[in-house]
Amino acid sequence: MDKTEDEVHASSSGAEPERRSWFDRTVGILVPIVRILVPLAIPFVIWLIGTQINHSLATMDIELRYVELAVSILTEDGNEANQDLRGWAVEVLQEFAPIALPSGAEQRLRGGELVLPPSSSCTDECSYYGQERWLDDFHYQVCGNHDCDICLEWSEPIYSPRNLEPPESP
Secondary structure (H helix, E strand, C coil): CCCCHHHHHHHHHCCCHHHHHHHHHHHHHHHHHHHHHHHHHHHHHHHHHHHHHHHHHHHHHHHHHHHHHHHHHHCCCCCHHHHHHHHHHHHHHHHHCCCCCCHHHHHHHHHCCCCCCCCCCCCCCCCCCCCEEECCCCEEEEEECCCCCCCCEECCCEECCCCCCCCCCC
């Protein structure tokens, strides 16, 4: 009496033939579903990661603007009119600085006894962060803070063919 292949496999692996066939049926059902879902999930995951990166960049830009405003307030003389603003500016610096201000310096900045030296003077080359300008049909620049000062400037030229609008339909 010859044993069937399933019986030989079941006796050698210790698994019952019914259990083996249930596993095979389950895998047979799941594999096509996974083959359909994975390609659909990849663009969603990429979109989700891109959204998180954009949110992080926007948050960092806002924090940078607050720090720039705080520093500009703390470079002015400490008269009574701007004492509240100086306190706010010190709190902003304490919030976003990787190293906290020493407590003595913090109190002197709040009181106006200590004034930050003015940063190197620079002027913004463009109007707002993220502004774009095309140099020709293949190169554009983006406005941002691309160096070590606090001013906005144009990026190096970026290669990308300009998106042309589709022709008007009759």
